[in-house]
Amino acid sequence: MLSTTPPSDRDEAARAVLRRNDRGGFTVPNGRVYPFQWNWDSAFVALGFATFDLDRAWRELETLFEGQWDDGMVPHIVFRAPADGYYPGPEAWGIQRQPLTSGISQPPVAATAARVLHGLSGGDSSRIRALVPKLFASHRWWHETRDPDGTGLVTIVHPWESGRDNSPDWDEPLANVIPQVDVAHLRKDLGHVDAAHRPTHDFYNRVMTLVEEAKALDWEGGAVARKLSFRVCDLGIQSILLRADRDLLTLAEELGFTEEAGALRGWIARGERAMPRLKGPDGLYRSLDLRSGRLSEAVTCAAYLPLYARTALQEDALALKHHLEATRAAAGFSVASSDPRDRRFDATRYWRGPVWLMMNRMIADGLAAYGLTDEANLLRRDSGDLVRQNGFWEYFDPSDGTGCGGPDFSWTAAMWLSWAGSEGNGQALTTL
Numbered sequence: 001m002l003s004t005t006p007p008s009d010r011d012e013a014a015r016a017v018l019r020r021n022d023r024g025g026f027t028v029p030n031g032r033v034y035p036f037q038w039n040w041d042s043a044f045v046a047l048g049f050a051t052f053d054l055d056r057a058w059r060e061l062e063t064l065f066e067g068q069w070d071d072g073m074v075p076h077i078v079f080r081a082p083a084d085g086y087y088p089g090p091e092a093w094g095i096q097r098q099p100l101t102s103g104i105s106q107p108p109v110a111a112t113a114a115r116v117l118h119g120l121s122g123g124d125s126s127r128i129r130a131l132v133p134k135l136f137a138s139h140r141w142w143h144e145t146r147d148p149d150g151t152g153l154v155t156i157v158h159p160w161e162s163g164r165d166n167s168p169d170w171d172e173p174l175a176n177v178i179p180q181v182d183v184a185h186l187r188k189d190l191g192h193v194d195a196a197h198r199p200t201h202d203f204y205n206r207v208m209t210l211v212e213e214a215k216a217l218d219w220e221g222g223a224v225a226r227k228l229s230f231r232v233c234d235l236g237i238q239s240i241l242l243r244a245d246r247d248l249l250t251l252a253e254e255l256g257f258t259e260e261a262g263a264l265r266g267w268i269a270r271g272e273r274a275m276p277r278l279k280g281p282d283g284l285y286r287s288l289d290l291r292s293g294r295l296s297e298a299v300t301c302a303a304y305l306p307l308y309a310r311t312a313l314q315e316d317a318l319a320l321k322h323h324l325e326a327t328r329a330a331a332g333f334s335v336a337s338s339d340p341r342d343r344r345f346d347a348t349r350y351w352r353g354p355v356w357l358m359m360n361r362m363i364a365d366g367l368a369a370y371g372l373t374d375e376a377n378l379l380r381r382d383s384g385d386l387v388r389q390n391g392f393w394e395y396f397d398p399s400d401g402t403g404c405g406g407p408d409f410s411w412t413a414a415m416w417l418s419w420a421g422s423e424g425n426g427q428a429l430t431t432l
């Protein structure tokens with residue numbers, strides 16, 4: 001049923017979600033399920049804040065980088081202040097630094113968000129100048145520490161790094177991780193969210209085994225990249241990084257960071273050359289298990305991200321247009337996080353089926369860049385309808401749009417303000 005909330009009230013409700021989840025310079029994705037600062041959430045949240053409070057938007061990126069490690073890694077969680085209700089908290093990661101952080105990263109959207117904020121900041125470049133060296137260090141970490149042999153394909157060592165935690169993309173590589181721990185009794189997520197919307201216990205046992213493996217290596221970046229029993233090139237991160245490289249290159253060129261610009265050009269060229277290795281026989285891109293050398297069988301929502309990276313060919317765009325049409329006919333709302341015709345599809349379980357608005361935003365940006373504007377507009381409309389009908393949920397069942405996971409979610413509110421809510425929002429940042 002369509003909600004009767006007037007448009008301007010919905011914009012105000014979205015701003016209220018961000019303000020409520022603001023903990024003073026950083027935003028929690030959702031106060032109950034995720035009570036800390038998350039890496040790519042903050043980048044998307046910054047885009048939301050940018051529609052009504054640019055200073056606060058910059059602050060979100062700045063606080064995220066306060067968690068950056070000396071080797072350049074930007075952790076996936078910064079545990080800014082103690083909070084109950086989340087497992088694995090700081091003690092499970094065992095990392096001795098301040099602020100406390102996790103030991104793995106997440107999709108590097110920050111440079112893209114920073115480029116957008118810079119574009120809105122008029123002539124004032126003080127904040128972007130301070131951020132560029134930090135962004136550059138994080139990109140170097142991906143391209144060097146996480147690509148130790150210089151193949152052009154970066155490695156993730158944990159499914160959570162992808163941000164698509166329990167995607168079918170990780171089924172095969174995770175099957176080779178032998179669970180060494182049983183953490184079912186430690187989980188706190190099931191106290192907040194329906195178990196049918198969350199990953200299984202078996203999944204948690206395997207992913208926490210990876211954390212134990214990294215702890216045994218003292219979290220040394222080079223050793224982690226080479227030795228963990230999960231080593232995958234995630235099509236999502238690979239694409240998001242190449243796109244962010246381009247955005248960072250634009251900034252570096254404009255601001256006179258000449259050396260950095262040179263390194264970025266080299267990484268982009270190397271990454272682009274490697275992309276064909278991720279293409280399956282059907283012409284659709286996939287993630288690659290670097291241990292087995294096998295491409296993922298699943299075609300997930302990440303398949304569209306080479307468009308966002310601008311590394312796809314025009315013929316790839318056509319294949320993706322057909323894929324979108326077919327999956328949309330099967331699912332209802334787009335983009336389902338995995339193919340609804342696939343036996344692994346699960347309409348409500350997290351990254352195995354549901355629609356996520358920030359994925360739609362990146363996919364729509366890519367579709368539009370390849371001239372698929374009708375399809376891009378369709379995703380924007382679907383995303384807007386999901387919020388209009390249900391509210392700012394973490395993710396949505398593609399078959400009927402039911403909200404899943406946690407309510408009042410920061411990045412969903414941010415995507416409404418900056419993109420999906422076309423009504424009454426003069427400051428929507430429709431392009432990335």
Ligand code: GLC
Pocket residue numbers: 029034038039040041162163164165
């Ligand atoms: C879940 C999502 C991840 C997100 C985090 C906080 O772990 O899979 O992408 O960053 O929640 O919202």
